[in-house]
Structures are given as structure tokens and as C-alpha cells.
Amino acid sequence: MPESLPLNPGPLLQVLLEHEVEFIVIGGVNAILHGAPVHTFDLDIVHARTEENFPRILNALQDLQAYYRGRGGQRLFPRKEWLAADGPNLLETRLGALDLLGTIVGNRSYEDLLPHTELLVLRDTLQVRVLDLPTLIQIKEETGRHKDKLMLFTLKATLAEKQKQQQPPSTG
Amino acid sequence: MPEDPMQGHPSPTWASVYEGPDPLYNEDGVDLTQIRWFLTLTPWERLELAAVHARFVEELRHARIITPESRAATSSSS
Numbered sequence: 366m367p368e369s370l371p372l373n374p375g376p377l378l379q380v381l382l383e384h385e386v387e388f389i390v391i392g393g394v395n396a397i398l399h400g401a402p403v404h405t406f407d408l409d410i411v412h413a414r415t416e417e418n419f420p421r422i423l424n425a426l427q428d429l430q431a432y433y434r435g436r437g438g439q440r441l442f443p444r445k446e447w448l449a450a451d452g453p454n455l456l457e458t459r460l461g462a463l464d465l466l467g468t469i470v471g472n473r474s475y476e477d478l479l480p481h482t483e484l485l486v487l488r489d490t491l492q493v494r495v496l497d498l499p500t501l502i503q504i505k506e507e508t509g510r511h512k513d514k515l516m517l518f519t520l521k522a523t524l525a526e527k528q529k530q531q532q533p534p535s536t537g
Numbered sequence: 538m539p540e541d542p543m544q545g546h547p548s549p550t551w552a553s554v555y556e557g558p559d560p561l562y563n564e565d566g567v568d569l570t571q572i573r574w575f576l577t578l579t580p581w582e583r584l585e586l587a588a589v590h591a592r593f594v595e596e597l598r599h600a601r602i603i604t605p606e607s608r609a610a611t612s613s614s615s
Contacts, residue, residue: 372591374584518565518567
């Protein structure tokens, strides 16, 4: 497998869902799913760090031929104890870059984010949990990184446009 | 040549092409036409487009700039 493959987010999500991994999509792919025309090169997810979920994640990662990226020729396969940590697991897979995060800004875990998510149905069959757009905007604002600030303009405009489209047409 | 549907009508001005109830850009300069178009796609279609974009960027990584020197080197080796 080459060092880096372009992201193919649909099939990548499909593999995670086939292995019944519990996760929340955040970041650029989340923005795209909400209808924001942004570009991204990785899939960012926050995974549930439970005893039931760890084997599912490891099976999915094996299926995806995942290994830690940025380590030259060394191919390190993820371990349960690393997935249990707060920090990011930055992986390369046969379907592109995949980042598994134990927590995100504000030390938010899967459980903390769960009330701020929506279930999105893809291709009538795949149910994927995504962070809702207002929370994604809030998190990007809190992160305060330049790259996030850039995306914020598009995210806010997308939210405004969606709210406008959801309004009933005015009469008269 | 296809028939111009505007033939015989007064020529529209540039500004009139963009006249309408919805603005093209917001105050931050975000192109709202792209957002409106992207929202017409299904979430899966949006993901497919992201994959197309990623493949395109990957192809660009292998692109090279043709300079007069490299052109000369290519033609001399063939």
C-alpha cells in the first residue's frame, strides 16, 4: 500500500458501520455531510471508549489495513490501550486518512458529544452519527485555529442558508 | 451554432444577469451559489464529490511543470 491514499469517505464510513463501531463524525467530512462545500483530506471521528467498542474498532481497522501515519517505513497497528487514550490516533488506511480522537476541544468525549448529534441516513441503509452543525460551529470557534477560522465562514453561511430553506415560504 | 434565445431582444446588462431575490455572496465573501448547489445533493453524493476532489489533488501531486529545459530534454531523449 502506498504511503498515502486519497480519502474515499463514503466507503470508509461504510466499513466502520459494517463493524458496528460507535462513533461520531466531526471535522471536514461532518461539514460536507451537512452541505458545506469544503475540502478535506481525512475523516475525523470521536469513538466511544467502551469495552464493547474497542474490539469493533480494532476489527474495522484491520479490515482497513490501518497503521499510524507519519512514521516513515514503520507500520504500527493501533492497540486498544492507545485507542483508550484521550489523544488522537492519526491513521493511514486503504481508503485514506482516518483520525480517531478520544476527546476533542474542551475535553469532550463521545458521551459528552452524543446529545449534540444527529443520525444521518446514507443510501437509505447506512446510519451515521454526526455532530449537529451548530455544535460543529461552536467547536471550531473554541478551537480557534486559523484553518478552523477559515472553515467557519462557510459553515456559518451554510447554517444560515439551511435555516432559510427550512422557513415556510412567505405569503402575500 | 445553437439559436440564441435572446435574439431580437434587447441585450441584457451584466448586472441584470445576477438580478434576483437571493444574494450571490454574503458579507464574508462566501459564495452562496456553491452552498445552494451543494445543498441540492444528497449526503452520499457530497461524499462522492469529496472523494473526486481528493483523487484530483492526488493526481496534482504527480503533476509537473513543463519548462523550456525539460521540454528540450524530453524531445532530445525521444
